[in-house]
Amino acid sequence: MVLTEIAEFLMLEYKKAGRKQLSLSYIQGDEIITCAGDFTMITATVPSMRLDAVAGTIFKISRSECAELIKKGRILLNSAECLKGDKTVNEGDKITFRGKGKAEITKIAGKTKKDRIRIDVKIF
Numbered sequence: 001m002v003l004t005e006i007a008e009f010l011m012l013e014y015k016k017a018g019r020k021q022l023s024l025s026y027i028q029g030d031e032i033i034t035c036a037g038d039f040t041m042i043t044a045t046v047p048s049m050r051l052d053a054v055a056g057t058i059f060k061i062s063r064s065e066c067a068e069l070i071k072k073g074r075i076l077l078n079s080a081e082c083l084k085g086d087k088t089v090n091e092g093d094k095i096t097f098r099g100k101g102k103a104e105i106t107k108i109a110g111k112t113k114k115d116r117i118r119i120d121v122k123i124f
Helices: 004-013 051-059 063-071
Strands: 040-046 075-077 094-097 101-111 117-123
Touching (some): 051 101, 051 117
Antiparallel strands (some): 094 101
16 A cells, blocks of 8 residues: 555556566555454453463463563563563564464453453454
């Protein structure tokens, strides 16, 4: 998607990408088809909203193992490396575990009777 102001330039100038010939066309915003994607919704409880605690619960690994993976850069928060597990996770944040999947915190639903935090998660 591009701004209308640049669309004409792109249509005139973009003929090839490497060795491949390009064929460009205009598509209006209401014609764009999006994919719903394949995901699972879960509800989980976590002791705190720390990245290592939340990722450990979502991906079913221990918090200490999560902390090691975060230090190695294998677990990302919003597509950015966090080298410490104490980073706070908020509603709408995306957690990526390289090679294992992605998850999005869709809702922080409050506290349980045992003072744990209930979260709704979309796992891709």
